[in-house]
Each structure stands twice: as C-alpha cells, then as structure tokens.
Amino acid sequence: MDIADIHKNVKLLVDGIPYNVDDLEFTKPGKGRAIYRLKLRNLIDGNINDRTFHSGEKVDEAQTTYQQEQYLYRENDHYIFMNTETFEQLFVTEAQIGSKKDFLKEGILVDMLMFGDRPIDITLPNFIEFKVLESEISIKSQTISPQLKAATIETGAVIGVPSFIKEGDLIKVDTRSGTYIERINKK
Amino acid sequence: MMDDECQRLLPLSSNLKQRALIYKLIRSFFEKRDFLEVETPVRVPSIAPEPYIVPFDSDGWYLSTSPELHMKRVLAAGYRRLFQLSRCFRKGEQGHLHNPEFTMLEWYCAGVDYRQIIHHTEELVVLLASAFGFNTTIRYGAQDIDISLPWPRITVRDVYMRFAGWDPIATPDPLRFDIDMVEKIMPNFSKDRPTILLDYPAFAAALARLKPDEPGIVERSEIFIGGLELANIYSELVDADEQKKRFQEAIEQIQCERGKQIAMPEKFLRAVPFITECGGAALGVDRLVMLLCNADSIDKVIPFTADTA
Numbered sequence: 001m002d003i004a005d006i007h008k009n010v011k012l013l014v015d016g017i018p019y020n021v022d023d024l025e026f027t028k029p030g031k032g033r034a035i036y037r038l039k040l041r042n043l044i045d046g047n048i049n050d051r052t053f054h055s056g057e058k059v060d061e062a063q064t065t066y067q068q069e070q071y072l073y074r075e076n077d078h079y080i081f082m083n084t085e086t087f088e089q090l091f092v093t094e095a096q097i098g099s100k101k102d103f104l105k106e107g108i109l110v111d112m113l114m115f116g117d118r119p120i121d122i123t124l125p126n127f128i129e130f131k132v133l134e135s136e137i138s139i140k141s142q143t144i145s146p147q148l149k150a151a152t153i154e155t156g157a158v159i160g161v162p163s164f165i166k167e168g169d170l171i172k173v174d175t176r177s178g179t180y181i182e183r184i185n186k187k
Numbered sequence: 188m189m190d191d192e193c194q195r196l197l198p199l200s201s202n203l204k205q206r207a208l209i210y211k212l213i214r215s216f217f218e219k220r221d222f223l224e225v226e227t228p229v230r231v232p233s234i235a236p237e238p239y240i241v242p243f244d245s246d247g248w249y250l251s252t253s254p255e256l257h258m259k260r261v262l263a264a265g266y267r268r269l270f271q272l273s274r275c276f277r278k279g280e281q282g283h284l285h286n287p288e289f290t291m292l293e294w295y296c297a298g299v300d301y302r303q304i305i306h307h308t309e310e311l312v313v314l315l316a317s318a319f320g321f322n323t324t325i326r327y328g329a330q331d332i333d334i335s336l337p338w339p340r341i342t343v344r345d346v347y348m349r350f351a352g353w354d355p356i357a358t359p360d361p362l363r364f365d366i367d368m369v370e371k372i373m374p375n376f377s378k379d380r381p382t383i384l385l386d387y388p389a390f391a392a393a394l395a396r397l398k399p400d401e402p403g404i405v406e407r408s409e410i411f412i413g414g415l416e417l418a419n420i421y422s423e424l425v426d427a428d429e430q431k432k433r434f435q436e437a438i439e440q441i442q443c444e445r446g447k448q449i450a451m452p453e454k455f456l457r458a459v460p461f462i463t464e465c466g467g468a469a470l471g472v473d474r475l476v477m478l479l480c481n482a483d484s485i486d487k488v489i490p491f492t493a494d495t496a
Contacts, residue, residue: 004279026282031393032365033239056444
C-alpha cells in the first residue's frame with residue numbers, strides 16, 4: 001500500500017518483521033515530497049524503531065489474523081494458551097503480554113493476533129470478573145483516593161475499589177482502563 | 188448541541204476571535220499599500236502541475252490547490268498589486284501542521300522581486316505581533332522568538348553545506364534534498380529567530396525565475412518561524428517557454444510516479460507573456476494564526492478539520 005494511506009495502528013511488514021505504527025508524523029516542507037516519520041513497534045520483541053518514508057514509497061501491510069484462544073496458565077516467563085477449536089497450545093512471552101498480564105485470568109477467552117503461526121498480541125474481553133483476594137478494612141493510610149481503597153485481585157494486580165468491597169467479593173473490572181465497575185451479587 | 192462538540196469548540200473561542208482579528212489586520216495592511224483584494228475560483232478546470240501537490244477531483248475539474256494561476260491571469264491584464272485570502276485543497280496533507288483544506292494568503296506586486304516581497308512578509312508579521320501586544324518578542328511554545336527586523340537570511344547552499352555537508356546546487360539530488368530538509372536542516376534553524384532561506388536549486392523552482400548570472404539557482408525564498416514553514420516567495424517566472432518546459436516535465440513526472448494525467452494549463456500559459464516582472468508570496472494563514480495564538484496544532488485555530496468536519 002502507499003505510504004500516504006498509512007495511519008496509526010496499521011500493522012506493517014518491514015524487512016520481514018511485523019510492526020505496529022505507534023505514531024506517525026507528517027511533514028512536507030516547501031513543494032517537496034511529503035516525509036512520514038513513523039514510530040514502529042516490533043510486534044515480536046516489543047522494541048521501538050523510528051523509520052522515515054517519503055511520498056511515493058510503498059509499504060506492505062502485515063497480514064495478520066485473529067483466533068480465539070483460552071488462557072491456561074503461566075509457566076516461568078511464558079503464558080500458555082490453547083486454541084479453542086484445534087486444542088493446540090501456544091506460548092506467548094511476558095514482553096508480548098505486557099501490562100495485560102494484570103487482567104489475564106486463568107480460563108478466560110482472548111482474541112489472539114497472529115502473524116502467520118506466530119502469536120503477537122492479545123485482546124482481552126472489555127469486562128472480566130475477578131475475585132478479591134485481599135482488601136483490608138478501610139484505614140486512612142490505605143485509601144488511594146477519598147472514595148477508593150486498594151484491593152488485590154486474583155491475578156495479583158492491585159486496583160481501586162469502593163470501601164464496601166470485602167475479601168472474597170466478585171467484582172467486574174474494565175480491562176481497558178483498569179477500573180472497578182461493580183460488585184457482582186452471587187445468587 | 189452535542190456535548191463533546193461543545194467541549195471541543197468552546198475552548199477555541201479566544202483563538203477564533205484572534206483569527207478574525209488577523210484577517211481584518213491583513214486586509215488593512217494590504218489596502219494601505221494599495222493592493223486590490225480579489226477572489227478567484229475555488230473550483231477550477233486546470234491547476235499548476237506540481238509533482239508533490241495532489242488535487243481533489245471535482246466533477247471533471249479540480250478543487251484549487253493554489254490561487255496562483257488565476258491571480259497571475261489577472262496580473263497579465265495589467266493589474267499591479269493583488270492579494271487574496273483563499274481556501275486551498277491538497278489531498279493527503281494532514282497532520283498537526285496540515286489540513287487538506289486550508290487558508291492561503293497570496294499576494295503579487297509588479298515591479299519588484301523576491302527581496303521586496305520578503306520585506307512585506309517581515310512587516311506584516313511584525314505589525315500583527317504588535318497588534319497582539321508583542322513588541323519585538325513573541326512566545327511560541329516555551330520559546331521566546333526575537334522578531335526584530337531584519338530577520339536573518341541564509342542561502343540554501345550555505346545552510347546545506349553547514350548542516351548536511353553537501354551542496355544541492357552543485358550536485359542536484361531532489362530526494363536527498365527533501366529528506367535532509369526535514370531531518371538535518373529544519374531542526375538546526377535557530378529557535379529564537381525567524382529564518383529566511385534564499386536561492387533554491389533550479390529543480391525546486393516551480394514558478395520562480397532563474398537568478399540572472401547564477402546558473403542552477405532560482406529566486407525563491409521560504410520563511411520559517413518557530414519550526415513553522417510560514418511563507419513561500421518567488422520572483423515570478425514570466426518566460427512562457429521556460430514555464431511550459433517546467434510544466435511539461437512535471438506532467439511527465441506525475442504521469443510516471445502517480446499514473447495521473449494532469450492537463451497543461453493552456454489559458455494560463457497564454458497569459459504568461461503579458462505578466463509584468465513581479466514578485467509574489469503564498470503564506471499559510473492557519474500557521475500564522477497558530478504562531479500568534481501560541482497554538483501547537485492546526486485543529487486549535489480552525490473549528491473543523493477533516494477529522495471533525
């Protein structure tokens with residue numbers, strides 16, 4: 001595709017490596033060619049590269065697909081997923097999971113972004129329910145804002161919850177912002 | 188009204204008021220100097236073929252990429268001083284300094300060359316700054332910029348020798364020229380003064396005239412302030428044969444690189460022999476407003492960009 005058609009978050013294939021376009025700066029001095037400065041994130045190792053392109057250049061879009069995977073468990077620095085149709089297992093590195101590990105709960109289904117047969121990124125469900133493992137009774141020093149206190153959920157992540165939440169409660173969390181939504185009342 | 192649009196538009200109010208004032212001041216600046224304000228068509232049957240300016244099609248015609256050809260046709264009839272605030276359209280130009288639809292201030296003055304037009308530009312910016320309460324220093328971003336006259340001038344050859352280590356006049360290389368401009372030249376401009384670049388290589392001439400006795404150089408200037416490319420200035424080319432030759436080359440390049448047919452602007456070429464020696468400028472009004480309002484992106488000085496229209 002033409003470099004002029006690239007926008008943020010398009011996935012490109014450069015020298016055989018898939019990149020996400022994290023940022024794009026358009027400059028066009030005088031009557032010359034447009035210069036596109038791209039911040040590219042290597043989807044395999046997470047490294048950031050800056051690359052400059054000019055108008056008229058062609059780039060290849062990385063051919064990626066999504067497939068549904070179930071998260072099974074963590075082993076050392078790998079996260080192990082299972083394809084829900086073929087039952088094949090996939091290993092994803094900690095670097096690829098990044099901060100999403102905070103809400104990666106055993107058993108949940110995720111959309112796995114694949115480059116060929118290589119997993120490169122996961123998309124969590126927008127809302128996931130978690131059990132609260134630890135949340136001490138509201139004492140001033142532990143409140144993180146006037147309305148919220150800290151609570152540890154079953155993945156080990158700490159989020160802000162209202163003061164009425166107790167250990168053992170089930171809560172719904174928005175995984176995009178990492179914020180508490182509501183308490184789930186068990187029947 | 189939708190809340191989010193309200194939240195976006197209301198904070199722009201002071202910039203939009205300043206913008207309206209800038210229009211008023213620009214008009215009075217040129218009227219005082221005996222320039223006639225004209226309006227030429229926004230939808231046009233032909234445009235100047237330029238390799239890196241892409242037009243929007245409009246039912247077999249184009250949306251104007253620049254008012255230059257039509258203003259020069261008016262000059263050819265014998266008018267000597269013209270200015271225009273016009274909307275221009277350029278496909279694909281979008282970023283924090285670009286919107287595909289933007290406002291250009293364009294003026295032409297008979298009997299002068301690019302040096303006199305540079306003076307006009309300096310005077311205009313200084314006048315606007317003083318109307319906004321700045322004396323000789325404006326603040327853009329976190330930077331104070333001394334705009335006292337005259338602004339520093341440097342030739343394209345000198346600036347490339349100094350910051351890129353090569354001479355684009357002696358060894359013309361258009362691709363390297365454009366990339367180095369962005370990566371090596373512009374980042375090295377002094378932050379606290381405007382920069383006036385003079386005397387471009389002939390391959391970057393477009394509609395500017397060749398410098399007498401200096402082969403390979405055209406009388407073209409670009410003015411930069413605070414990292415913004417503000418104005419493009421020419422001693423205008425009034426040689427119809429030379430103009431036709433350059434257009435032909437551009438048409439072939441566009442055909443070859445973009446696979447697009449652009450028609451030769453014949454009516455304009457017929458007018459060229461009647462254009463008197465003159466100088467002219469194209470100044471980006473949105474960027475001028477950004478500079479005077481200390482706005483870091485174009486969406487802060489117009490109510491709607493291509494993304495929000």
